[in-house]
Amino acid sequence: MLDIDLLKSEKKSLIRFLLIYLGSTFLLFSVAAWIFYTSQKHYLIDQQREALKYQAQTITQELRTLHTTYDKSTLIYPVHPLIDSAIYDLDKQYIFGTQKETNLLDEKYYMADENILYSLSQVEPYYMGAAYLLVSKNLDKEPILELQKNIGLFLLGAGVFFTILGWFLGRLFIAPMRDSMERMNLFIQDTTHELNTPISTILTNIEMLETFGKCEENKELKRIEIASKSLSRIYDDLTYLNLNHNYYRHIESLDMSDLLRERMVYFSTMAEHKGLILEISIDTDIVLEIDKNDATRLVDNLVTNAIKYNKPKGLLKVNLTKAFLSVGDTGIGIQKKDLDSIVCRFKRANKSEGGFGIGLDIVNQVVNSYGFVLNINSEPDKGTEVVVKWTK
Amino acid sequence: MDKIILLYFLLYAGLYAQESQGEKQQLENQCLQCHMKHQIPNELIYQRYLMKYSTADGMGKAIKEYLKHPKKENSIMPLPFFLKFPMKEALVLDDENLEKNIRMFLDMYDVKKKLVLP
Numbered sequence: 001m002l003d004i005d006l007l008k009s010e011k012k013s014l015i016r017f018l019l020i021y022l023g024s025t026f027l028l029f030s031v032a033a034w035i036f037y038t039s040q041k042h043y044l045i046d047q048q049r050e051a052l053k054y055q056a057q058t059i060t061q062e063l064r065t066l067h068t069t070y071d072k073s074t075l076i077y078p079v080h081p082l083i084d085s086a087i088y089d090l091d092k093q094y095i096f097g098t099q100k101e102t103n104l105l106d107e108k109y110y111m112a113d114e115n116i117l118y119s120l121s122q123v124e125p126y127y128m129g130a131a132y133l134l135v136s137k138n139l140d141k142e143p144i145l146e147l148q149k150n151i152g153l154f155l156l157g158a159g160v161f162f163t164i165l166g167w168f169l170g171r172l173f174i175a176p177m178r179d180s181m182e183r184m185n186l187f188i189q190d191t192t193h194e195l196n197t198p199i200s201t202i203l204t205n206i207e208m209l210e211t212f213g214k215c216e217e218n219k220e221l222k223r224i225e226i227a228s229k230s231l232s233r234i235y236d237d238l239t240y241l242n243l244n245h246n247y248y249r250h251i252e253s254l255d256m257s258d259l260l261r262e263r264m265v266y267f268s269t270m271a272e273h274k275g276l277i278l279e280i281s282i283d284t285d286i287v288l289e290i291d292k293n294d295a296t297r298l299v300d301n302l303v304t305n306a307i308k309y310n311k312p313k314g315l316l317k318v319n320l321t322k323a324f325l326s327v328g329d330t331g332i333g334i335q336k337k338d339l340d341s342i343v344c345r346f347k348r349a350n351k352s353e354g355g356f357g358i359g360l361d362i363v364n365q366v367v368n369s370y371g372f373v374l375n376i377n378s379e380p381d382k383g384t385e386v387v388v389k390w391t392k
Numbered sequence: 393m394d395k396i397i398l399l400y401f402l403l404y405a406g407l408y409a410q411e412s413q414g415e416k417q418q419l420e421n422q423c424l425q426c427h428m429k430h431q432i433p434n435e436l437i438y439q440r441y442l443m444k445y446s447t448a449d450g451m452g453k454a455i456k457e458y459l460k461h462p463k464k465e466n467s468i469m470p471l472p473f474f475l476k477f478p479m480k481e482a483l484v485l486d487d488e489n490l491e492k493n494i495r496m497f498l499d500m501y502d503v504k505k506k507l508v509l510p
Contacts (some may be wrong), residue, residue, distance in 0.1 A: 070439040074507075074508050076508060077510070095507075096503075126444070128442070128444070158412075
C-alpha cells in the first residue's frame with residue numbers, strides 16, 4: 001500500500017513539475033520563435049524588395065536608352081522574366097507595360113496583396129513620358145517556407161531536449177523525497193517487526209503460564225522479562241532519537257563503573273538466554289562528566305548489539321578503564337566496506353537480526369556530543385570490538 | 393438593305409479619310425514644312441517635349457504657348473540651337489486650328505502607338 005502511494009505521489013509531483021517546466025519553456029520559446037520569425041520574414045521580404053528596386057533602376061536605364069531611339073517606327077518595351085512593369089505619366093495615367101493598368105492613387109489596394117511585391121518609383125526626366133514606374137513580382141515564398149521549417153524543427157528539437165532534460169531534472173529533484181519516503185517505509189516495517197517479536201513472546205509466555213500453571217514458570221518469566229526489556233529499550237532509543245534536539249542534558253559526575261555493572265545485570269538475562277560467556281573487567285571509580293541518559297544509551301546500545309549479533313554461546317567482552325570502554329563479541333562481524341557507514345542512521349550491516357539500524361547512530365551521537373572517540377574493529381565471522389575512548 | 397448600309401459605310405469612310413488627309417496636309421503646310429526645310433526631325437521635337445512634360449495636355453499647352461509667343465525661354469530647344477537657327481516668328485493661326493494641328497501632331501508621334509512588347 002505504501003509503495004503504491006509512493007509511486008502515485010512521485011508521479012503526480014513529476015507530472016506537475018514537467019507541466020509547469022515544459023509549459024513555461026514552450027511559452028518562452030514560442031514567443032522568442034515568433035519574434036525571430038517575424039523579424040526574419042521581414043528581412044527576407046525586404047531583401048526581395050531591394051532586389052525589385054534594383055530591377056526598377058535597370059528598367060529606368062533601359063527606358064532612357066529607348067528614349068534616345070525615338071526616331072524608330074517601333075520601340076520595344078524592356079521586359080524582364082518574372083517581373084512585371086508599367087509606366088505612368090505625370091497625371092498617373094497608364095502609358096504602357098507588361099502589367100495591367102492599376103490605379104496608382106489607390107496604393108493600399110494593390111499593395112495589400114501579400115503574395116505580390118510592388119515598387120513604385122518616380123522617373124525624372126520623363127523618359128518615354130514616364131513619370132512613374134510600377135514594378136511587381138510574385139513573392140518568392142521558398143526562403144520563408146524554409147525559415148518556417150527550420151524554426152519548426154528547432155522548436156521540435158528543443159521540445160524533445162527540454163522534455164528529456166525536464167524528466168531527468170524532475171527525477172533528480174524528487175530523489176530526496178523518494179529516499180525519505182523509502183526510509184520511512186522501511187522504518188515503519190522495521191518498527192512493526194521489532195515490536196511484534198517481544199509482544200508475541202510476552203503474549204505466548206503469559207498464555208503458557210495460564211495454561212500450565214506453575215509449570216516451568218521461571219523460564220517463561222525470564223522470556224517475558226527479556227521481551228519487556230527489549231520493548232523498553234526500543235522505546236528508550238526511539239524517544240532518544242525523537243527528542244535528541246530538544247533534550248535537556250543534566251551533566252553530572254557519573255560513576256560509569258556503577259552504571260556499567262547495573263546495565264550488565266540488566267542485560268544478563270538476555271546474555272544467559274543466548275548462552276554467552278561474559279568476560280567483564282570494570283575498573284572501579286571511573287567517573288565521567290556526562291548526562292545519565294546519554295551514558296545509559298551508549299552502554300545499552302553497545303551491549304545489546306554485542307548480544308544480538310553474537311553467535312550462540314559466544315564470548316561477550318566488556319572492559320572499562322580510565323581511558324576507554326570496549327565491548328567485543330565473537331559474532332558475525334562487519335564487512336570492511338561497511339565500516340565507514342555503519343554509524344549512519346538506518347544503516348544495518350546485516351539484516352538477519354532485525355533492528356532499526358539506529359543503535360550505532362545513537363552511540364555516535366553521544367560520542368560526538370562529549371568529544372569522545374569511537375573506534376570499530378571488526379572481522380567478518382570473527383567478531384567486532386567497539387572502543388570508546390574518553391579523551392582524544 | 394445590306395447594300396445600302398455597305399454603300400453608306402464606304403461613302404462615310406471615304407469622306408472621313410479624305411477629311412483626315414486634308415487635316416494632315418494642313419498640318420504639314422502650316423507647321424511641319426518649316427521643320428522639313430531646316431531638316432529638324434519632328435520625332436526629336438516630340439521626344440524633347442515628351443521628356444519634359446510627360447502628358448499630352450502639358451505638351452499641348454507648352455507647344456501652343458511657344459508657337460504663339462516664340463522665345464528662347466519657352467522653347468524646348470537648348471540655347472545653343474539658336475546660334476545656328478533663327479528664332480521663328482509667331483504663328484498666325486486661330487486658336488481652334490492651332491489646337492487641332494497640335495493635337496494631330498501629338499497623335500502622329502504618340503508614344504503609346506510606338507511602344508510594343510518583344
